[in-house]
Amino acid sequence: MLGGTGEARRLAALLDADPGFDVTSSLAGRVARPALPAGQVRIGGFGGAAGLAEWLRTERIDAVVDATHPFAAVMTDAAVVAAGSVGLPLVVLRRPGWTEGPGDDWRRVPTLEAAAAALPGERVFLTTGRKDLAPFAGDASRWYLIRSVDPPEPPLPPRAHEVLERGPFTLDEELALMREHRIDTLVTKDSGGGLTSAKLDAARELGIPVVMVDRPPLPPGVVPAATVDEALARLTLGIGGA
Structure with a gap:
């Protein structure tokens, strides 16, 4: 899981509590004292899509979750390319954006x-x-x-x-x-x-x-999971989310 968000931590806790999953969260390392999720954690970059793809192969990963910040467009693009090159399902977890309401300017x-x-x-x-x-x-x-x-x-x-x-x-x-x-x-x-x-x-x-x-657009063809429950359901069913 490419993490760093509150949704990523909640999903990691659910996956770590399920014996059917073995979860490793990757954090970018941009915060000195990050809030660490449950399960295994790695900190630092991969060296672009090619480096991420190689890591996925080496670690024998079965599925990828991109639960990074909605503005982490470079990482999301790399996740789409890397998961596609390795042939792995990808779930992009993105909470909905804010909506202007009465009284807002x-x-x-x-x-x-x-x-x-x-x-x-x-x-x-x-x-x-x-x-x-x-x-x-x-x-x-x-x-x-x-x-x-x-x-x-x-x-x-x-x-x-x-x-x-x-x-x-x-x-x-x-x-x-x-x-x-x-x-x-x-x-x-x-x-x-x-x-x-x-x-x-x-x-x-x-x-x-x-x-x-405004948020940067998601890569073409990616349909995000809007909630942690939806992301978990896609993983459980083996659905890639795109």
């Missing part, structure tokens, strides 16, 4: 670069991850609040304040943070799920616009 954009070019406010809360800040680095006019688990990687905006915290966060915590720093714009990726959605609820309550970066 969302501005959807296709890329981070487009987000940086479409900021409506002056005090911006960036929750795009510590490696995705370069598109905002040239903006000296706005003030940025940057939140990440580990220290963000430069280049950073000249006027930036860093908060190193690991979620999930409650609505009250998000409201307090945004009020404390007088945030008037939220920038986030359409990651989906409930673990990080409180910031959207807070933005709605405070009347703050949200610049929402």
Whole structure:
């Protein structure tokens, strides 16, 4: 299993508890202290699709689950190519994206670069991850609040304040943070799920616009499993999910 998400950890726990499965989770190693799933764990990259395919052969893997972050497009592409070259079933587990509701003020954009070019406010809360800040680095006019688990990687905006915290966060915590720093714009990726959605609820309550970066498309022909239960059912039935 290519993991790193909450869904990946839940699926790994179910598989590890089933004597019919032997699960190994692979984590990218981008977080210093990752939350480790049940079962066997490996940390680090494979060297692209070819390296992943070789590892699958060497370890005599029977099926592959891609339960990476919805924005980990490079890894998903590699999983599709590698599983296809080895002839293994592939299940892509992707939680649904967020949906705008009454009272929301969302501005959807296709890329981070487009987000940086479409900021409506002056005090911006960036929750795009510590490696995705370069598109905002040239903006000296706005003030940025940057939140990440580990220290963000430069280049950073000249006027930036860093908060190193690991979620999930409650609505009250998000409201307090945004009020404390007088945030008037939220920038986030359409990651989906409930673990990080409180910031959207807070933005709605405070009347703050949200610049929402759309997900990259899945490779052609891939039909994702939307839930852990659906992914488990596909594995149990031997269905590849594409």
